[in-house]
Amino acid sequence: MLDHIVGKHARDKQLESNILQISQDAKALKKQYTDVIDGTVGMLHHEEGNIFKFSVVDDLLHHLSDPEMYQYAPVRGTKAFTEGVFDWVFGPLAKKMREQFKYCVIPTTGGSGAISNTFFNFNDFGQKVLIPNHYWTPYENFAYEANIELKTFLMYDDMNRFNQIDFKEQAFELAKKQNRLCVLLNDPCNNPTGLCMTKEDWQLVISVLNDVASRNIPVILIQDIAYIDYQMKSTEFSRDNFITYTDLHENILAVVVFSGSKTFSMYGFRIGAQIGLSKNQDILNHFIRVGDYSVRARFSSVSEPAMSVIGKIFSEPIYRQQFVDEINVARKLLKDRALLFLNESEKNDLEILPYCGGFFISIITNNKNIFKDLVKEHVFVIPMGNLIRIAISSLKLSEIPRLVKILKKYI
Numbered sequence: 228m229l230d231h232i233v234g235k236h237a238r239d240k241q242l243e244s245n246i247l248q249i250s251q252d253a254k255a256l257k258k259q260y261t262d263v264i265d266g267t268v269g270m271l272h273h274e275e276g277n278i279f280k281f282s283v284v285d286d287l288l289h290h291l292s293d294p295e296m297y298q299y300a301p302v303r304g305t306k307a308f309t310e311g312v313f314d315w316v317f318g319p320l321a322k323k324m325r326e327q328f329k330y331c332v333i334p335t336t337g338g339s340g341a342i343s344n345t346f347f348n349f350n351d352f353g354q355k356v357l358i359p360n361h362y363w364t365p366y367e368n369f370a371y372e373a374n375i376e377l378k379t380f381l382m383y384d385d386m387n388r389f390n391q392i393d394f395k396e397q398a399f400e401l402a403k404k405q406n407r408l409c410v411l412l413n414d415p416c417n418n419p420t421g422l423c424m425t426k427e428d429w430q431l432v433i434s435v436l437n438d439v440a441s442r443n444i445p446v447i448l449i450q451d452i453a454y455i456d457y458q459m460k461s462t463e464f465s466r467d468n469f470i471t472y473t474d475l476h477e478n479i480l481a482v483v484v485f486s487g488s489k490t491f492s493m494y495g496f497r498i499g500a501q502i503g504l505s506k507n508q509d510i511l512n513h514f515i516r517v518g519d520y521s522v523r524a525r526f527s528s529v530s531e532p533a534m535s536v537i538g539k540i541f542s543e544p545i546y547r548q549q550f551v552d553e554i555n556v557a558r559k560l561l562k563d564r565a566l567l568f569l570n571e572s573e574k575n576d577l578e579i580l581p582y583c584g585g586f587f588i589s590i591i592t593n594n595k596n597i598f599k600d601l602v603k604e605h606v607f608v609i610p611m612g613n614l615i616r617i618a619i620s621s622l623k624l625s626e627i628p629r630l631v632k633i634l635k636k637y638i
């Protein structure tokens with residue numbers, strides 16, 4: 228009755244995060260039973276159940292000077308952080324990207340802060356952002372908060388490949404309707420599906436965006452790369468698809484979203500970045516202008532200790548090497564679980580969506596009661612529309628064979 232206490236635009240706000248709730252239910256049951264399988268948590272854990280932390284991060288954190296620990300972080304970030312993030316994200320292509328693009332790295336409160344600010348600044352209220360029909364649900368919250376909406380295209384074709392045709396159709400339709408095209412792709416290692424787009428998929432996406440941009444329609448490409456460091460393919464090739472960016476039309480703004488949560492396991496520190504790229508300096512200037520403003524207006528600046536630690540790792544070779552060695556261990560941990568899951572699925576004839584990396588494996592199901600059926604067996608996963616998402620990031624190897632058998636029974 229007293230809902231007029233909130234502004235009109237906030238009256239329907241209701242955070243319905245089934246992910247957090249289910250995760251808490253799983254933890255509660257785990258205290259009572261030893262056979263509970265918790266496939267809900269999108270944080271990397273060791274086999275023993277403790278969180279995977281990087282000792283180089285831990286050591287550096289414990290030896291920061293007072294200013295590195297306590298002062299406000301600069302809004303635009305330190306050079307060690309921003310240039311380091313750029314080099315890490317683009318890897319062997321960093322030099323080429325610097326030659327071809329004007330760019331700016333703006334530190335944000337995680338990848339979440341980066342997406343939220345980008346949604347807000349690069350759409351008119353009421354407009355829609357194009358995303359695939361399987362997506363990380365907080366995108367809905369970022370959109371609602373920014374007074375915009377999401378429009379989906381079909382992620383898969385009938386061969387379970389990226390659906391180039393539907394992407395193209397929906398992109399053209401949306402661009403024509405609202406005279407703006409803002410696309411968000413969470414790739415590689417999509418959450419929830421594990422899909423990695425191919426180079427041909429990216430070429431197609433960029434040719435569609437270029438076509439729209441050539442008609443003088445504003446085009447923004449947001450690429451959420453939260454799980455880029457957890458691909459199944461060798462790290463040597465993990466940045467290859469960025470080469471397709473070099474064909475981007477000069478009036479397009481690309482915003483690559485980096486997450487310190489996933490790359491450094493610094494989930495609670497809230498650090499990430501939006502990397503703005505455009506061939507056009509004026510467009511980049513707008514990105515910097517509104518980006519700086521929103522950082523200050525929405526969260527002031529980011530975590531200084533996290534920025535200090537990441538800056539040191541990226542700028543001092545000894546720490547960088549330590550980090551690279553450790554992330555290889557993290558990658559192997561995840562890969563071993565994924566391979567076992569894939570093997571067991573094959574053995575048990577359980578059809579999963581093609582998995583190429585990341586923290587999650589997904590399965591399509593027609594069972595509307597799947598969640599309850601699984602809970603009866605003490606198995607917790609996240610239902611998302613017609614699929615269930617299993618976080619292999621927090622599973623133990625020993626749990627996987629039993630899990631796959633139970634999934635097969637109820638799918």
Ligand SMILES: Cc1ncc(COP(=O)(O)O)c(C=O)c1O
Nearest residue numbers: 337338339363418453486488499
């Ligand atoms: C697809 C995806 N993007 C972005 C993020 C952002 O994470 P953070 O805000 O912690 O950097 C997450 C976290 O779970 C994610 O799954």
